[in-house]
Amino acid sequence: MNLPTNSSNFPEPTLIAVNGVELEVFEAGRQNAGKLVVLCHGWPDLAFTWRYQVPALVAAGYHVIAPNQRGYGGSSRPDEVAAYDVAHLAGDLVALLDHYGYEDAIFIGHDWGAMVVWSLTLLHPTRVNKVICLSLPYQVRGETPWIEFMEAVLGSDFYFVHFNRQPGVADAVLDENPERFLRNLYRKNEPRQEPRPGMVMIDLARAETALGEPLLNDSDLGVYVAAFEKSRFTGGINWYRNLDRGWHLLADVDPIIHQPxxxxxxxxxxxxxxxxLAEFVPNVEEIHLDSGHWIQQEKPEETNRAILEWLARYDAIRPGLAGGGARLGW
Known part of the structure; x- marks a missing residue:
């Protein structure tokens, strides 16, 4: 499989006004209209994270869009923290479906993008045809709000908690040197470590050396650095600052993911x-790859194979639901 290795292979972005913001959207495979896949990145990431998946999906017959979600890249960065809750993030994706003329689509999410995809599926189930998530499984909504629970179990230095309890502190540290933070964060083959005191993201941002091997080549790292030097980190961190708000927003929805x-x-x-997982996602198949956190970048061929074989297998079983992305009137 010929895999792209630098930014020149990635589509050019288009700014699209949806849901009160502008999103920077990367589109490929318009000739495959009718079978839409929407790719949702995590933190601190970009649509560019899917550079290995986009050509493989297009070659398999899919129309693909990958937005820089609100707070990232050239997309809008609202000032209000509440503008980054799951209702807004899911609403952006629904509005993109409307913009492109689709009733529903296949959604693929990694890390925080997976959280958004799971939440979207709960909030707008008729707009989601199939779900593919990497790294972050469905998060069960327990009796205690998520940040409160994490603080009790993992302590005040856990970065989810720190982002919420000390707003602005980590943002400023990460903004000081985006290149160093991103270089230290995007690693592979890292040795396992025992948990240490302190706030891990601040420690990474200040570390002179990093464990493991670099995941990104210089060209790809340059894409990330340029984007975060422009956007800074607060918009993405605000997603974390809405976890408990999301816990409340999801209180009255059906907690079961019914889609494949x-x-x-x-x-x-x-x-x-x-x-x-199967208790809340009964139609799920689980796959394990020999990878760290950045699965689709670290193991692109294996990731593409897993996604495309699953889609093909499901299409063969239920051809009537093959592609996803039923079109709205055009």
Missing amino acids: ALMIYGDRDAVAPAEN
């Missing part, structure tokens, strides 16, 4: 697999 779903784990990822 594929969950891809990295066996060396710090994010733990779900022990009871």
Whole structure:
């Protein structure tokens, strides 16, 4: 498989006004209209994270869009923290479907993008045809708001908690030297470490050296650095600052994901697999790859194969639901 290795292979962006913001959207495979896949990145990431998946999906017959979601890249960065809750993030994706003329689509999310895809599927189930998530499994809504629970179990230095309890502190540290933070964060083959005191993201941002091997070549790292030197980190961190708001917003929805779903784990990822995923996602298939957290970048061929084989297998079983992306009147 010929995999692109630099930014010159990625589509050019278009700014699209949706849901009260402008989103920078990268589109490919318009000739495959009718079978839409929407790719949702995590934190601190970009649509560019899907550079290995876009050509493979287009070659397999899919129309693909990958937005820089609100807070990232050249997309809008609202000032209000509440503008980054899951209702707004899901609303952006629904508005993109409307813009491109689709009733529904296949959604693929990694990390925080997976959280958005799971939430979108709960909030707007008729707009989601199939779900594919990487790294982050479905998060069960327990009796205690998520940040409150994490603070009790993992302490005030856990970065989810720190982002919420000390607003602006981590943002400023990460903004000081985006290149160093991103270079230290995007690693592979990292040795396992015991948890240490302190706030891990601040420590990474200040570390002179990093563990493991660099994941990104200089060209690809340059794409990330340029984007975050412009956008800074607060918009993306504000997603974390809405976790408890999201917990409340999801209080009255059906907690079961009824759509067919594929969950891809990295066996060396710090994010733990779900022990009871099938209870809440009954139509799920789970796959494990020998990877760290950045699954689709670290293991692009294996990721593409897993996604395309699952889609093809499901299409063969239920051809009537093959592509997703039923068109609206054009």
